[in-house]
Amino acid sequence: MLNQQPDIASNASGTDNFTKWPWHSIYMQSVTDRYDDQSKLTPALGFHDMKTKEIIGRTHLTGTTHHPWGLPNKTYERILGSENRHNNDLNKYLNAVGFQDKWLTEIIDILEEKGVANETLFVMAGDHGLSLPNDGGITPYDNPHVGSFAVPIVLAHPQLPALEISAPVLSNQIGQSLIRPLIQEQDGIQDWQFTVMNTGGSWLAVRSAAKPQFRLVIPLVNDVEWRFSDLSTDPQELEPVVRFDLADLAVVIRKRYGEKVLHWLYDAAYVSNWWIEQNWKRYGFHPKDY
Incomplete structure (x- = not known):
């Protein structure tokens, strides 16, 4: 989609202005893509350069925010008070999120250190939400709570202005919602x-x-x-x-x-x-x- 803009060159060697270079999309996730034949689905969605758990030794990926939220050396800070199963799960989860945030910071710092931050649009989206703070659910598996459906997304670029997109969209509409308003109802037909x-x-x-x-x-x-x-x-x-x-x-x-x-x-x-x-x-x- 990004490469369909009229001012994008057909190849990077056509101009010294990197803002005109075509984007190279890479699909990255910290876990396996062998589950449910995802390795066959992802190329069909248009992503042919994939980095997954199978080559994690050569990438900066972490799956630590997935249950059971284990951290290196099994150490974590107690953020919430009394010990019970719910609070213990929340403590582990919040520590895991903090660990991932530091990990992502390292990746962005590397991009800046190598001088390619302005050439890189960093996009990270979750595959699902988690209702842990609401009902104690540690997985969206068979859990219809709305918390399981709120998908987090991060877009990072040094020149990207602060944006708030409030349009109700599905994960496969994220790109569209950033560049044009979506039609929510037309001729009495709802989206x-x-x-x-x-x-x-x-x-x-x-x-x-x-x-x-x-x-x-x-x-x-x-x-x-x-x-x-x-x-x-x-x-x-x-x-x-x-x-x-x-x-x-x-x-x-x-x-x-x-x-x-x-x-x-x-x-x-x-x-x-x-x-x-x-x-x-x-x-x-x-x-x-x-």
């Missing part, structure tokens, strides 16, 4: 955003960019619940509406939030049903076979 939860066969989370405060989690199997929350009044999802049946959920939504929110609920359920069926067709999945 519906879907997130397949881990594990992918149990829940589907959906929201609308036009009304991002509403959030619906839809069960794909019979033994988990429907879940609705209004993040404008309950940003930490302390009291989500949870029911095993859409009809039962609708009764509570009508009583608590009114007809407009109820209509949003039905629209979200309807478009999600379409999205699920389309993906079943795409991947040749037939529920009756299982």
Whole structure:
């Protein structure tokens, strides 16, 4: 996308002005790319230069912010007070984040030391959030809490101005949201955003960019619940509406939030049903076979 700008040279040797040079994208992550055949997916997304755990000896990568948040020499500072499982997990997590921040600082310092900081756009995004501060969850696995869906992102460049992008987007819309406003609703059609939860066969989370405060989690199997929350009044999802049946959920939504929110609920359920069926067709999945 960045190389499609009209003032970008076709190759770096075409000009001495580095701001006109084409970008070279590198996909980096501190863990393996062998899980779920990611090594096949990443090139299909356009990244052909990849640095992962398999070559970690030749890269500056760390996976320490992943559970169990171990640090070198198993030492960490006690940031929170009393000892209990929740506080201990938070202590380990906060120490791991601090360790990673120092690690990233080293990388940026190296870029500056080598004189290439102005030529390098440093982008780091998480693959998921973590609800540890909210409900003690140490993994997003089978955890529908909104904290599992808030993905952190960092963009670093010496000449990059301070920016705040408030548009509700998915991870694959990050680049678009930085260069142009996204259309959240047009001709009565909302920009519906879907997130397949881990594990992918149990829940589907959906929201609308036009009304991002509403959030619906839809069960794909019979033994988990429907879940609705209004993040404008309950940003930490302390009291989500949870029911095993859409009809039962609708009764509570009508009583608590009114007809407009109820209509949003039905629209979200309807478009999600379409999205699920389309993906079943795409991947040749037939529920009756299982």
